Amino acid sequence: MTLGKTAPSLTHPHQVLIEPTRGWASLKLRELWQYRELLYFLAWRDIKIRYKQTALGLLWAVLQPFLTMVIFAIFFGRLAGMPSDGVPYPLFAFAALVPWTFFANGLTQSSNSLVGSANLIKKVYFPRLVVPISVVLGGLPDFALSFLVLLGMMAYYGVYPRWSLLGWLPLLLLLALVTALGVGLWLSALNVKYRDVRYIVGFLTQIWMFATPVVYPASLLSQRWRLIYSINPMVGVIEGFRWTLLQTDNAPGMSIVISALTALVILVTGTFYFRRMEKTFADIV
Amino acid sequence: MSDVAIIAENIAKEYRIGELQDSYRTLRDVLAGAALGPVRAFRSLVRRGRGVPSANEIIWALEDVSFEVKNGEIVGLIGRNGAGKSTLLKILSRITEPTKGRAWLNGRVGSLLEVGTGFHPELSGRENTFLNGAILGMKNAEIKRKFDEIVAFAEVERFVDTPVKHYSSGMYLRLAFAVAAHLEPEILLVDEVLAVGDAAFQNKCLGKMSDIAGEGRTVLFVSHNLPAIKNLCNRAILLDAGTIEREGDAAQVVQYYLQGDYQSSKKVWAKQERPGNDSFKLNAVSILNTNGEEVSTVKLSDPVTVEIDYEVLQRGAYVAFSLVLFDPDGQVLFGSVSNTEKNYYGTPLDSRRYKSRCVVSGDLLNTGKYSFSVIGFSANWTDHFRVDQVVSFEAVDDGVLRGDYYGVFGGPLRPKFPWETVAC
Numbered sequence: 141m142t143l144g145k146t147a148p149s150l151t152h153p154h155q156v157l158i159e160p161t162r163g164w165a166s167l168k169l170r171e172l173w174q175y176r177e178l179l180y181f182l183a184w185r186d187i188k189i190r191y192k193q194t195a196l197g198l199l200w201a202v203l204q205p206f207l208t209m210v211i212f213a214i215f216f217g218r219l220a221g222m223p224s225d226g227v228p229y230p231l232f233a234f235a236a237l238v239p240w241t242f243f244a245n246g247l248t249q250s251s252n253s254l255v256g257s258a259n260l261i262k263k264v265y266f267p268r269l270v271v272p273i274s275v276v277l278g279g280l281p282d283f284a285l286s287f288l289v290l291l292g293m294m295a296y297y298g299v300y301p302r303w304s305l306l307g308w309l310p311l312l313l314l315l316a317l318v319t320a321l322g323v324g325l326w327l328s329a330l331n332v333k334y335r336d337v338r339y340i341v342g343f344l345t346q347i348w349m350f351a352t353p354v355v356y357p358a359s360l361l362s363q364r365w366r367l368i369y370s371i372n373p374m375v376g377v378i379e380g381f382r383w384t385l386l387q388t389d390n391a392p393g394m395s396i397v398i399s400a401l402t403a404l405v406i407l408v409t410g411t412f413y414f415r416r417m418e419k420t421f422a423d424i425v
Numbered sequence: 426m427s428d429v430a431i432i433a434e435n436i437a438k439e440y441r442i443g444e445l446q447d448s449y450r451t452l453r454d455v456l457a458g459a460a461l462g463p464v465r466a467f468r469s470l471v472r473r474g475r476g477v478p479s480a481n482e483i484i485w486a487l488e489d490v491s492f493e494v495k496n497g498e499i500v501g502l503i504g505r506n507g508a509g510k511s512t513l514l515k516i517l518s519r520i521t522e523p524t525k526g527r528a529w530l531n532g533r534v535g536s537l538l539e540v541g542t543g544f545h546p547e548l549s550g551r552e553n554t555f556l557n558g559a560i561l562g563m564k565n566a567e568i569k570r571k572f573d574e575i576v577a578f579a580e581v582e583r584f585v586d587t588p589v590k591h592y593s594s595g596m597y598l599r600l601a602f603a604v605a606a607h608l609e610p611e612i613l614l615v616d617e618v619l620a621v622g623d624a625a626f627q628n629k630c631l632g633k634m635s636d637i638a639g640e641g642r643t644v645l646f647v648s649h650n651l652p653a654i655k656n657l658c659n660r661a662i663l664l665d666a667g668t669i670e671r672e673g674d675a676a677q678v679v680q681y682y683l684q685g686d687y688q689s690s691k692k693v694w695a696k697q698e699r700p701g702n703d704s705f706k707l708n709a710v711s712i713l714n715t716n717g718e719e720v721s722t723v724k725l726s727d728p729v730t731v732e733i734d735y736e737v738l739q740r741g742a743y744v745a746f747s748l749v750l751f752d753p754d755g756q757v758l759f760g761s762v763s764n765t766e767k768n769y770y771g772t773p774l775d776s777r778r779y780k781s782r783c784v785v786s787g788d789l790l791n792t793g794k795y796s797f798s799v800i801g802f803s804a805n806w807t808d809h810f811r812v813d814q815v816v817s818f819e820a821v822d823d824g825v826l827r828g829d830y831y832g833v834f835g836g837p838l839r840p841k842f843p844w845e846t847v848a849c
Binding site: 160 | 440515516517518519520521522523524525526527528529530531532533534536538539542543545547548552555556559560561562564565611
């Protein structure tokens with residue numbers, strides 16, 4: 141067969157060329173965009189199923205961070221007398237737990253997403269990036285609900301946000317999302333090959349929480365350590381939440397820039413790593 | 426516009442032994458390696474395979490496969506299990522990449538390797554239709570437009586808002602197939618989806634397939650249903666051990682396949698390749714005579730025993746089998762299910778090796794090559810898998826039923842029935 145002659149005559153707009161990829165694969169973001177409806181449907185399915193069979197339904201989205209807050213308030217706030225930047229401790233903790241829960245759930249679920257969708261991956265073609273992305277996006281409604289509860293608590297304690305700075309909130313949320321997705325991309329691809337990743341994830345999020353000012357204020361650390369500390373993108377996110385919503389004093393400033401840069405690096409490397417490993421997924425998942 | 430729909434050029438696919446199952450390994454190996462050589466450890470993380478395998482670790486699932494399919498052709502892909510049919514379809518569907526070679530697909534591709542991929546039992550028929558449509562690559566607007574048609578085709582109008590977990594298996598399959606059937610690709614890749622469902626459903630599927638062909642779309646179709654291949658396809662490709670053994674007119678290729686020695690009286694799987702599910706896996710399937718010896722020819726008046734040798738992996742697993750007998754033309758003759766075994770069916774098993782035997786009585790079949798498919802089930806008939814036409818045997822005439830008649834006995838059966846004559 142002389143393909144050199146026949147191949148160019150295939151002029152169909154939907155022409156597909158199949159060949160082994162060599163080296164690092166391109167990201168194919170355009171194709172990802174074409175599959176945005178699938179992205180939406182998978183996220184929608186996850187949300188729907190998550191609450192369909194639970195007695196408390198959507199309430200779980202709120203209960204998880206809320207009960208954690210209650211426990212933290214008792215042990216860290218009351219018993220240990222943890223400082224909280226002049227804000228009532230329950231509010232101080234909850235303002236951190238709302239973005240933290242979104243981040244930690246997104247991270248955990250996206251890490252397991254490929255293995256969990258093995259059946260889909262083995263039977264249908266679509267850009268595999270859709271799977272972890274849809275999972276992280278699926279956490280947004282939960283976030284929105286617990287955010288409403290946070291607003292309620294603020295009203296209860298009579299704490300008002302810095303109105304002029306509320307525009308930062310979506311950007312901070314985006315930062316949490318990018319970080320969760322970036323780490324999730326790394327871990328989900330690794331999880332296909334090494335199933336121990338599943339066990340690491342729970343451990344990782346636990347340690348990560350203590351490396352993030354969730355139960356304590358970042359102001360406990362000396363200024364010198366603060367910048368290094370901000371390499372953890374969630375530091376920027378949570379400091380930012382408290383700064384805009386609870387009017388705490390320490391404006392994130394430089395630390396948010398560092399946080400954003402780290403998050404971006406994780407996301408970009410994660411995406412490339414994911415794309416590189418992608419072609420093996422269907423064979424080994 | 427070119428008249429070629431698919432061109433495949435020297436497609437090859439390599440698997441490492443064990444890659445198909447349990448191929449993931451533990452991070453411990455990598456971490457231990459990292460302490461010794463960080464650079465090498467990083468390489469092993471980003472390496473897509475598993476290092477340089479030695480030659481005896483490699484299985485070529487496909488080797489040097491080249492062919493062309495013209496627009497509007499229906500091509501059947503046949504061959505025994507493990508011949509590479511499904512791998513080829515997965516490569517053309519872009520689910521997995523070829524190790525070597527290239528292929529061009531000239532048009533919108535739809536692939537149907539399974540009906541109901543992504544269906545979720547908790548979601549309603551309506552919700553699953555939209556979800557499954559999106560998974561198969563349909564646009565939301567397109568599904569909306571065809572929704573009523575899909576539901577009517579599936580005959581589930583009244584249950585469209587019921588969660589599919591309450592559907593009968595027939596309804597479930599009909600809906601799943603209906604969504605797929607309303608996909609409008611120019612090139613359709615179909616794998617053995619017709620092997621499920623009852624006869625009415627299968628006929629409906631076959632009808633839809635010939636409609637699709639009638640509309641000038643291209644179909645590449647894997648099946649063990651040889652009569653369907655003969656009736657539906659213009660052309661057939663016979664794959665054997667990863668290479669194209671024969672290609673041409675469908676009826677001729679099917680004939681060649683049936684006559685060739687593509688089947689055997691015993692099939693044993695290597696440990697990593699055993700078919701099965703999480704509960705149990707098959708070790709071997711063999712044909713035995715009345716003395717328990719493996720045989721490839723059986724006399725018409727002797728019974729034929731099929732022995733399934735398997736290992737239960739999960740203690741407490743429920744196991745059942747269905748055997749399907751195919752006649753020399755490749756038509757299904759009958760099936761037999763192991764739920765008639767009283768003391769065994771429905772009993773939780775230990776995790777150990779078992780052998781289940783089914784005896785097909787003598788004085789039943791006609792002469793020729795018969796073959797068996799095995800379907801294995803876990804609890805409640807769910808989570809099943811099948812190995813198609815896995816063993817076969819030649820039924821030979823021992824003259825018992827023939828007597829002094831030297832003519833032809835027609836049909837796939839030659840049962841022994843009593844005759845009685847009385848003078849009146």
